[in-house]
Amino acid sequence: MLDKRAQILLKTLIEHYISDGQPVGSRTLSVASGLDLSPASIRNIMSELEEHGFIASPHTSAGRIPTQRGYRMFVDTLLTVQPLQSQIIRHLETELSSPDPQELINSAAELLSSLTHFAGLVMIPKRQSIAFRHLEFLPLSEKRILVIIVTTDGAVQNRIILADKPYSASELTQASNFFNQHYAGNSFDEVKQKLHEELKQMQSDMSRLMAAALEASSKTADSNKDGVVIAGERNLLNVQDLSSNVSSLRKLFEMFERRTSLMQLLDNSQRAAGVQIFIGGESGYLPLDECSMVTAPYETNGQTIGTLGVIGPTRMAYERVIPIVDITARLLSNALSNN
Numbered sequence: 654m655l656d657k658r659a660q661i662l663l664k665t666l667i668e669h670y671i672s673d674g675q676p677v678g679s680r681t682l683s684v685a686s687g688l689d690l691s692p693a694s695i696r697n698i699m700s701e702l703e704e705h706g707f708i709a710s711p712h713t714s715a716g717r718i719p720t721q722r723g724y725r726m727f728v729d730t731l732l733t734v735q736p737l738q739s740q741i742i743r744h745l746e747t748e749l750s751s752p753d754p755q756e757l758i759n760s761a762a763e764l765l766s767s768l769t770h771f772a773g774l775v776m777i778p779k780r781q782s783i784a785f786r787h788l789e790f791l792p793l794s795e796k797r798i799l800v801i802i803v804t805t806d807g808a809v810q811n812r813i814i815l816a817d818k819p820y821s822a823s824e825l826t827q828a829s830n831f832f833n834q835h836y837a838g839n840s841f842d843e844v845k846q847k848l849h850e851e852l853k854q855m856q857s858d859m860s861r862l863m864a865a866a867l868e869a870s871s872k873t874a875d876s877n878k879d880g881v882v883i884a885g886e887r888n889l890l891n892v893q894d895l896s897s898n899v900s901s902l903r904k905l906f907e908m909f910e911r912r913t914s915l916m917q918l919l920d921n922s923q924r925a926a927g928v929q930i931f932i933g934g935e936s937g938y939l940p941l942d943e944c945s946m947v948t949a950p951y952e953t954n955g956q957t958i959g960t961l962g963v964i965g966p967t968r969m970a971y972e973r974v975i976p977i978v979d980i981t982a983r984l985l986s987n988a989l990s991n992n
Contacts, residue, residue, distance in 0.1 A: 655705075655726075659698050661686050663707055664731040667719045671968050674893065676716025721933040721967070724945070728930050728971050737976045741768065745981060749988045754808045757992075758882055761951075761961055761985045766885025768977050771892070771965030772909070775951075775985075776919040777880035778958035784840050788832045788866065790825035798825065800866050805838075805954055814865040828862050881912050881919060894966040895943060904940040914938050919960040922948040928979050933967055943967060947974050949982035953989040961985065 655663065665686045666677045679695045690698075699717060702708045707723035710716070719727065748760050758775045765773025787803040796819055802810040820828075836844050886909050889895050895902055908914050918936055922929045931946040941964070948962030961982055963974055 655702075655707075658688060658690070659702060660731060661688060662695065662698050663702055663719075663723060664727065666708060666717060667723060667727045667731075670718055671970055674968060676711055676718050678716040681716075721935070724932045724967055725935075728932070728975075732972055732975075734975050735972045737980055741977075742980060745984050749981075749984045751988070752992055754989055754992060757985060757988050758959075759884075761981055762882040762884035765961065765963050765977065765981055766888060769963050769965060769969075769974050770885075770888050771963050771969070771974075772886045772889055773884045773961075773963055774915065774919070775882045775961040776916065776923070776959040777882060784838050784956075785836055785844065787837065789829045790820075790862070790866070792820065792822055792825055795819045798862075802866075805956065812866075814868075816865065817861060820862065825862075832866070881915055883909055883912075883915075889965070892966050894968050898943065901940065901943055905944070908938065908940045914940075918946065919948065919962070922962070923950050923957055923960045925950070928975055930971070930975070945969055945971075947971070947978045949978050951982045951986045951989070953986065958989075 662682055665682055669675075669677045669681060669685060679692055679699060682699075683690065683692060683695055686695075688695075699708065702723075703710065703717065705722075706720055707726060708717040709720050711718060745764060748764055749757055751757050751760065755777075758777060762773045762775045765771075765775075767773075784805045785802065786805050787801075789801040791799040791801065793799050793813065796816045798814050798816055798820065800812045800814055802812065804810070836847065839847065886906065889902070889905065895905070918931070918938065928947060928949045931941070931948075933945070934942050936944075936946060943966065944964055945967045946962055946964050948960050950957045950960050952958060961978065963978055965974070
């Protein structure tokens with residue numbers, strides 16, 4: 654454990670480095686820390702911090718810069734998070750007010766990017782984990798049937814299925830009522846499991862109609878599987894800490910393009926409560942070695958359905974980015990639940 658003086662010096666050093674990107678020397682720390690210490694005492698504490706791996710000394714400067722371990726200590730125990738300004742919260746509330754869930758997700762990614770000037774990302778909910786609220790069959794022509802599926806995240810899906818025989822309006826109403834009575838509140842996976850057992854006992858005509866409806870629903874689920882909305886990737890080209898390393902930038906943009914690694918990381922974040930911060934190599938993905946990722950889960954009606962976050966350099970203003978991510982997740986959850 655670091656003593657109080659070492660904590661203050663580490664906090665001061667990291668805040669200065671985040672602010673201007675220059676290695677921080679003993680003289681700067683002596684003035685900015687507010688500690689009544691001699692230059693020799695500050696140098697001794699700096700040496701101790703370096704020995705423990707919290708700071709490092711670049712070859713070209715006598716000053717020190719924070720390491721990944723130093724950043725981790727900073728965000729876990731030393732950081733003072735700043736509350737979001739009321740006008741920013743009002744702006745978020747205004748932008749996150751669409752009745753369309755997909756538009757809300759797109760807006761959240763854009764807002765995260767514009768407010769932080771980094772890359773904003775939102776994981777698209779996996780439909781198979783979202784419960785049905787309501788389903789309705791409507792006749793279009795002799796064998797074409799419109800299936801209207803409403804899920805608990807507020808999304809409305811319209812799918813057309815081609816039946817193997819004509820159905821009357823009353824038969825379709827009966828099928829809709831049966832489906833809603835037996836399966837409302839169940840996820841796609843749960844419905845599949847129940848249908849497998851129960852369709853054998855149903856009338857053959859109705860079972861075929863149910864199977865066709867479920868197949869249409871599953872296609873929607875598959876189309877959203879492994880999906881993530883990314884906004885503002887090009888902002889990272891303007892970040893000095895990243896733009897100087899062309900090779901790392903190329904790998905980072907390749908990851909954005911493939912998205913699979915991002916989805917795995919966001920999926921893991923979804924299982925944790927509250928804001929998560931991955932610094933450098935903590936994410937386990939090489940392209941993010943020089944980046945930090947701040948994430949938070951979002952939900953609808955008490956059920957966690959996805960994760961959103963920001964990717965930027967390790968030298969980011971965490972005290973500002975963390976509340977932006979946190980409040981955006983909360984407001985997106987409210988908007989989806991209200992829909």
